[in-house]
Amino acid sequence: MTQNNVINQKMEKSDYIFGLRAIIEAIEAGKDIDKILVKKDINGDLARELLAKAKEYGVLVRRVPVEKLNRITMKNHQGAVAVLAAVPYMRLENIVPTLYEEGRTPMMIVLDGVTDIRNFGAIARTACCAGANAVVIPSRNSVSITADAVKTSAGALFHIPVCRENTTLEAVRYLKLNGYKIVAATEKGAVDYTRIDYTVPVAIVMGAEETGISSEVLIEADDLAAIPMRGAISSLNVSVAAGVMIYEAVRQRNL
Secondary structure: OOHHHHHHHHHOOOOEEEOHHHHHHHHHOOOOEEEEEEEOOOOOHHHHHHHHHHHHHOOOEEEEOHHHHHHHOOOOOOOEEEEEOOOOOEOHHHHHHHHHHOOOOOEEEEEEOOOOHHHHHHHHHHHHHHOOOEEEEEOOOOOOOOHHHHHHOOOHHHOOOEEEEOOHHHHHHHHHHOOOEEEEEOOOOOEEHHHOOOOOOEEEEEEEOOOEOOHHHHHHOOEEEEOOOOOOOOOOOHHHHHHHHHHHHHHHHOO
16 A cells, blocks of 8 residues: 555545534534634524634634535535544643653744645654654644645654644743743844754744744744855745754754
């Protein structure tokens, strides 16, 4: 069986749940839901219960035209479709203590506003190959674990935890409180990325190519790392830049 066939076989677990009551029961049962799509003008007691339950459990809700729901299914969806995550999401609070208990020097890769699935998959693949402990994404304005993301990662997303937190800022602050050095890769960086110490517990933060890392996250960073640019083009693809940063950490840890 080829690698793609193995990935496709595992991806069959990714599916949808239709209907208000069914989605509420799925949330309460702890199903790994990537997001819930609800029609823009949804109303009624059961719809309000669903929205309240999603908020309580931190499940992302997006309002969409009913035509989008109809394209997913012609079944009686009642104005709501839940998209199940292809791979279960984790939480930092469940991973960070374990890594310290095991005596590891952890490395996290934090993605701030990265929305391109191909970049996400490539970064996850590099992080997995380099032995990083998790990839961290925010709930909104971010990629999620879709079938395309898993395929782009060459299956790496089956092997490296992905922690989905409320916001990047909250994730960074949590990591900082737990002893992680926050290294933000930015063109505004004043320090060459090779001059930063990655041999301590570290979180490497990468931002979207268009907007970079948000100012509020940059303020929390311990180091602003710059990758030197020598040619006519002054920026790298975010997945390439992440690879450069990650493998500098690997190089230092192998000395």
